[in-house]
Amino acid sequence: MRLEPVADPGLVRLIGLPVLALAATVGVASVLAMLAGANPLAVLGLIVQGAAGSKFAALETLNRATPLIFTGLAVAVAFRAKLWNIGAEAQLYAGALMTVVIGTQLGLPGMLALPLMAGAAILTGGLVLLGPVLLKVRLGVDEVVTTLLFNFIMLLFVSMLLEGVLKDPMGMGWPKSPALPRDARLPRIVEGLRLHWGFGLALISAVLVWVIQVKTTLGYEIRAVGQNPQAARFAGIPVGRVMVKTALLSGGLAAMAGFSEVAGLKGSLTLDLSPGFGYTGIVVAMLALLHPLGVVLSAIFVAGVFVGANSMSRAAEVPTYIADISVATALLFMVLAILLTRFRVVRG
């Protein structure tokens, strides 16, 4: 078999195939539910209900989507430039770390502390990614492996600080940072509802990234470098410098996930702050076809799957890992479906 470009895909192909991919994912999830001895329809119903069945559930989904929007944007920005940033997890923790350091150690008033926390988080996240990117640009070291390995190093570094200088004296021995003072936390968007301003910042970031991509020279340069670095260099685009800027942007966005989780939701830093938001960000970005506004939708969808599966597994005897499998399956089916909108399979 080989692939042949489709000249004019047509609406049926463009919409039908992605829908088919999602349907296939639901099919896989149903089989998994049956393996667990549950009725697939009931399981799917419980997942939808748990994700969006009540005001509380829906807000929970949006809260869970917030860090995923940030990490999804971080990945989308980087992948556009063919910069394989698999280290959003490390950048997230770097951002969270700066957030608690500035928020708890300097004793600043909230009006001053919050912007400083966010700024320092963004800068640190960017710098964490800058290391692997400079190694790539200067020495040709593959950034996939280095960013992946940095995730483990960063988590150990955070663990060391949480058991050392950053340990909460009131923490009953748990490795946990002191809590941020009340006025150094992100306020709720609507008083009384459990949705914090991190979500608002995530939406604003998505729009900003979109504007950067379509309206600025940097956006054009990032696209050019991603499509063909040689041609971009030939056209006079400083490829190395574009890579560095992309790294700062991508790392900064991932760090915002850490900032918003600490300052908006948790109030302090623990080692389980992120259940793999950095890695899930890759799925979010791919499902959104690397489009910043699409990231918002796909993050809400993925968050819904996780939140829904969590509440479903308490009701039915189906392990919550069904959500992780479904998300991974959706990713694989979707990249295949997107390919098949542009190519058709021919024999020979």
Next chain:
Amino acid sequence: MEIFEILLSASFWAAVLRIASPLILATMGELICERAGVLNLGIEGIMVFGAFAGWIAVYAGLGLWPGVLVAFASGAMFGLVHATLTVPFGLSQHVVGLGITLLATSSAYYAYRLALPQVTSPPRITPFQPLNIPVLSDIPFLGPALFSQTALTYLAFASVAVVALVLFRTPLGLALRAAGENPAAVEAQGLSVTALRMGAVMVGSGLMAVGGAFLTMSAFDSFFFEMVNGRGWICIALVVFGAWMPGKALLGALLFAGFDALQIRMQQTPMGAHVPYQVFLMVPYVLSILALVLMSRRVEVPAALMVPYNRGER
């Protein structure tokens, strides 16, 4: 100095071989894939699934060797999914590989919860026992250090010889390497690049899974979440460090395991007690990055690595 005492103990060297074994198996698996032109980032998840599959098969009543086969087959199955998406369809090897890692890891955890819904600590199996090689294991120092390992460790070392032999001394190996260097030339010989690459990814993924199974069937005796803990990513670094040569990759794995065994022992020395244990645990990851940096200028990457091949398109 404690460090000399450590280096002079047979148990240290025995530990080096033990720590190296899963790395060697999985590194050989990745090396086969990459030699044929496919970067397999599914390695981390495939190792997790292999660790689970081999262990649960033995727990369910199979023998140890059939358990190893189950692990291999499960790895090959994920390899088939990976290869189907990346070879004939030519999808991004980065994205598919990470997707396979997510899929394999979560599948292992899901299956674990289904098989053992109520347990708080995982049941144990009787793992591979040390196999004393007659005569050799009686040599003082060297015997207990090198020749009193489990069968899977010997298998790991044998796999290096087999991979090297097949890659460099057989027509199949030549075709495989050509698929990773110049696929059009392979096709001109009347061979199928697709078949070669898919076969390589399946066998390679099988080896990765056996590497994972070493953890549950030889090094330990039960399955824990996160027990693979980045070993797969380290193996990818080892392939680069070994310049895509089986022998050099083996040396890299041993060197790496040596540092790892050393850091574990240094933690227990009076000096090590003053250093936070996390610093020691960082050593393997930092070393892997250092290895990549050191080799960056010197290695020749297979020319067609990560380049999908579509017939009729030149």
